Amino acid sequence: MNALHPPVDGWWTLLYRGWTLQMPSGVRVDLTEIERACFLCLLSNPRRELLRDELMAARRRTSMRTLNVAICRLRGKIRKAGARLPLHTVHGVGYAFLGNLRELSSA
Template identity: 35%
Template sequence: MKSLRVYLVEDDEDLREEMVLLLSRAGLEVQGVPDAPAFYKAHALAPCEVAVLDIALNGEDGLSIASNLRATGPIGIVMASARGAVHDRVEALQEGADAYMVKPIHIDELIATVRTLGRRVRAMMPKAAVAPLVPAPPASSPSSPRWRLAEGDWVLCDPAGRTLKLTTTERAFLACLLREDGKVVSREALFIGMAVAPHDNDPKRLDVIVSRLRRKAMQAGLRLPLHAVRGAGFQFVR
């Protein structure tokens, strides 16, 4: 059986490199990234089975990442933080974390936690989903396939060429996000870009669109790199 794929999101470079080294020595397939955008790009190309997330990240924090991940399907989530109060733990668990570890983290405890979550995730996945590791193409390569809209923007295509048909509202929503090419777009800007009348600007409307898109994508076997950034808006990482 192949090694567990683990992504470690930590903005302290020295700590990130040390933890990646120690986890790798334990036989785990580990990649370290500094922030949410880098994580989303890596996860979209090669989904991980367990994510270890620092809470206090620059930009989008670990709690927001956990909340987004929990809506995408089976994945193990370990939160790491210097804060050890009960309310901090409760908040992390409510956002979707499976485990909460207080820094400095004992590496043996982290390894055991990651392996336990990995076994649980694999048990929830169909065998076809546990595929051999495939090296991701360089992000800077101009020839790398990307998510795009086709057929008059009525169809969303993933990098592998799989498609998802869109409704009028979904089409307008995704067109706004894709124009910004990975940038976070505020709810207000989305309403303007979608030409929504002011009296219809109910914030929950966008959440409903996102929930529906994620559900449709999962049913079609697509991992949609659509993320809600808490307090900021939405982001589509291509």
């Protein structure tokens, strides 16, 4: 764990321009390009919703299937690291992040 960025209870933190996700436990997970795009979209939405249409408009090469597979893999990656990602499916709309999410720009 990095002493410059100690974990805050309950906070999920994007580091290194969004390429690394730090879980509340302090464990860090590297993100793929599409995973990073999802989190940046969540940060730009004050209600922390990831709307499929918005993400697919921002990433022209992304289909609904690609997005769903990426989210499934991300959940598995986080579960393997010992946590449960608070990203919930909103059927027909997209996803909602029900945890605390922030980005530290200095990392």
